[in-house]
Amino acid sequence: MAKPMLEVKDLKAHFFIEAGSVKAVDGISFTLERGETMGLAGESGCGKSTTAFAILQLMPYPGKVVGGQVVLDGIDLVQRSPEEMRKIRWKEISICFQGAMNALNPVLRIGDQIVEAIMLHEDISQDEAQRKMEDMLETVGVDPTRADNYPHEFSGGMKQRAMIAMALVTEPKVIIADEPTTALDVTVEAQVLKLIKSLQKKYNLSVIIITHDLATIAEACDRVAIMYAGKIIEYADVVTIFKERLHPYTEGLIRSVPSLLGSDHLVSVPGSPPGLVFPPEGCRFHPRCPIANELCAAKEPVFREIRKKHFIACHHADQMWGKDVWK
Amino acid sequence: MTTGEPIIEVRGLKKYFPVRRGLIAGMLSREQIWVKAVDGIDFEIRKNEVFVIAGESGCGKTTTGRCVLNLTAPTEGSIIYEGVDLATLSKREMKALRPKLQIIFQDPYESLNPRLSVFQSIAECLQVNNLVSTQEELLERVKMAMEDVRLIPPEDFLYRYPHMLSGGQRQRVVVARALVSQPEFIVADEPVSMLDASIRAEVLQLLKELIKKYDLSYLYITHDLASARFVGDRIAIMYLGKIVEFGPVGRVIDNPKHQYTAILISAVPIPDPTLTHTRRAPVGEVPSPINPPPGCRFHTRCERATEKCSREEPPMKLVEKDHFVACWHHFKPSQWRD
Ligand SMILES: Nc1ncnc2c1ncn2[C@@H]1O[C@H](COP(=O)(O)OP(=O)(O)O)[C@@H](O)[C@H]1O
Ligand SMILES: Nc1ncnc2c1ncn2[C@@H]1O[C@H](COP(=O)(O)OP(=O)(O)O)[C@@H](O)[C@H]1O
Ligand code: SF4
Ligand SMILES: [Mg+2]
Ligand SMILES: [Mg+2]
Numbered sequence: 001m002a003k004p005m006l007e008v009k010d011l012k013a014h015f016f017i018e019a020g021s022v023k024a025v026d027g028i029s030f031t032l033e034r035g036e037t038m039g040l041a042g043e044s045g046c047g048k049s050t051t052a053f054a055i056l057q058l059m060p061y062p063g064k065v066v067g068g069q070v071v072l073d074g075i076d077l078v079q080r081s082p083e084e085m086r087k088i089r090w091k092e093i094s095i096c097f098q099g100a101m102n103a104l105n106p107v108l109r110i111g112d113q114i115v116e117a118i119m120l121h122e123d124i125s126q127d128e129a130q131r132k133m134e135d136m137l138e139t140v141g142v143d144p145t146r147a148d149n150y151p152h153e154f155s156g157g158m159k160q161r162a163m164i165a166m167a168l169v170t171e172p173k174v175i176i177a178d179e180p181t182t183a184l185d186v187t188v189e190a191q192v193l194k195l196i197k198s199l200q201k202k203y204n205l206s207v208i209i210i211t212h213d214l215a216t217i218a219e220a221c222d223r224v225a226i227m228y229a230g231k232i233i234e235y236a237d238v239v240t241i242f243k244e245r246l247h248p249y250t251e252g253l254i255r256s257v258p259s260l261l262g263s264d265h266l267v268s269v270p271g272s273p274p275g276l277v278f279p280p281e282g283c284r285f286h287p288r289c290p291i292a293n294e295l296c297a298a299k300e301p302v303f304r305e306i307r308k309k310h311f312i313a314c315h316h317a318d319q320m321w322g323k324d325v326w327k
Numbered sequence: 328m329t330t331g332e333p334i335i336e337v338r339g340l341k342k343y344f345p346v347r348r349g350l351i352a353g354m355l356s357r358e359q360i361w362v363k364a365v366d367g368i369d370f371e372i373r374k375n376e377v378f379v380i381a382g383e384s385g386c387g388k389t390t391t392g393r394c395v396l397n398l399t400a401p402t403e404g405s406i407i408y409e410g411v412d413l414a415t416l417s418k419r420e421m422k423a424l425r426p427k428l429q430i431i432f433q434d435p436y437e438s439l440n441p442r443l444s445v446f447q448s449i450a451e452c453l454q455v456n457n458l459v460s461t462q463e464e465l466l467e468r469v470k471m472a473m474e475d476v477r478l479i480p481p482e483d484f485l486y487r488y489p490h491m492l493s494g495g496q497r498q499r500v501v502v503a504r505a506l507v508s509q510p511e512f513i514v515a516d517e518p519v520s521m522l523d524a525s526i527r528a529e530v531l532q533l534l535k536e537l538i539k540k541y542d543l544s545y546l547y548i549t550h551d552l553a554s555a556r557f558v559g560d561r562i563a564i565m566y567l568g569k570i571v572e573f574g575p576v577g578r579v580i581d582n583p584k585h586q587y588t589a590i591l592i593s594a595v596p597i598p599d600p601t602l603t604h605t606r607r608a609p610v611g612e613v614p615s616p617i618n619p620p621p622g623c624r625f626h627t628r629c630e631r632a633t634e635k636c637s638r639e640e641p642p643m644k645l646v647e648k649d650h651f652v653a654c655w656h657h658f659k660p661s662q663w664r665d
Contacts, residue, residue, distance in 0.1 A: 269528075
């Protein structure tokens, strides 16, 4: 088998604040195959964006990667110097930051921002970069004649397209899209997801889509990792997650969302996600879990492969089959 | 179940906001330009129903909600509540009605004063309107409202400040604050859109339960059709300041008559990867509400548009029991299937 595009092994990234260390990413592992789209889902504050920053070695202050490996096409990024990382970032792996609306520089023309990104990473002339920028805008469905507009002259959907153009223009193999559709209307969201999918095929990209919206995941992803309080608690292909999930949190999360097709009863998970300076002992979900027992409060469940390519961290996963724990 | 009797009737509601222009533009032309945020809509909200207004951002939902409670003065139109046109009332007269007509805003982080404790926030409306005579009664009423929204035991929360509460708890305080005066009608403007999924469900469920308990009626404003279906009885779909379709929520979602409604529905992702549901996206983007297209406002993006659509505005007409649509070429029963 070919080696995976990206392997994240026991990655830890914490923020060091006065109150202690925020264990935003606390030992997560997954692999992303070539040409595959993975969804990273979970509620706000569970560590999704921090995961992206840690993978790219772009941890904002006062955060640091404190352990683990990020192996991109055979190379461990955690070991790279800032110099080396600068070359790898954008050329090999790039990101569309959360909040495209604010990630663009408001005082620079859209086209110039993209040209700048190209020139920074590629040794080509201004004219060539200009041409490349125009091609890329065309590819993402923005009229190239709008290149000399400023960000405020773009609608939300167009800004998101411009961000995607910027992330792709350096021809990376892996792209991370952090909440690419969150502030968008469903109609625009549908357009943006369609675009991401078509670009993925066109360039054989490996994609990580970060979102708190499960419907987006169902729609766009091959595999799904569910995060809770700094940990990945379940990881499997998308059909398994939606049809044969085994983690009580995944179950609660999916059943808490009303369906357009109608739903009589929604599951509500009691309480709220824990703080990450002093996360709960044992399984981090145990204070909210309907089937937790003493074992759950005392011992952290191991993240294990329960069936082929279905990973889970729960002491009682084996007893979850066909049971409704959220009645 | 609703008796069908209206609690609020909205007739010919319009709200235009003046567009502020630069000095030069202002000197060149004296004509005032307007954002037609809401441009002539009619509906009534029945007793004990959840009436939903749904649509994409900028279509005029919030403006409608604010006009209904006269928090924003309508440009035109009337809002009849108990025989009185709210649009003609002064700020003071409206304030006196506030205990009966409440609003829940979108963002629990912004709508709670960070310097007020939970008790103070909830008690405020009762105090301002002299609805209680003693301190004991005040505390009793506040605690009751807190129990209703399951901030239990109330003693644990009474003297906390917003920053000491989770998002779900904050939104419960906001709901309790609206409930404490025993209102008849509540405008809930995207009450769960800022909340996490695991918490959203409990607030939605709560809003639904309170209808029965308190004989309430809601105007529920949302961009999320799935939550609309969950809480709503009837739904109005807005596009560029107009209602394009309205009717019972299940019927409108399962059997839309307007091309725009159909597209909006098919654009909603279904959280089931085994369904071969292809999301459709409308072409282009919503035009500006400053100069909305003539005729049917949707004609610039509509697959079914004809010449007539770009000239004449389609009237609202009844297509089946309780189900109305404003379209010259609305779907006939056999035409809506993908
Ligand atoms: N710069 C920072 N300083 C301290 N804590 C932070 C910082 N950035 C994020 N965090 C914390 O790390 C956790 C994970 O945040 P984040 O990765 O942004 O979550 P998500 O993207 O899933 O919403 C949260 O508890 C958040 O408060
Ligand atoms: N105070 C205001 N001044 C000027 N324009 C406004 C104001 N409030 C809303 N608008 C405009 O009115 C339209 C409808 O806005 P709104 O009612 O907030 O829509 P929604 O709630 O459906 O997103 C938008 O084009 C918006 O920009
Ligand atoms: S390990 Fe225990 S507490 Fe954690 S999810 Fe499984 S059953 Fe619940
Ligand atoms: Mg994030
Ligand atoms: Mg609004």
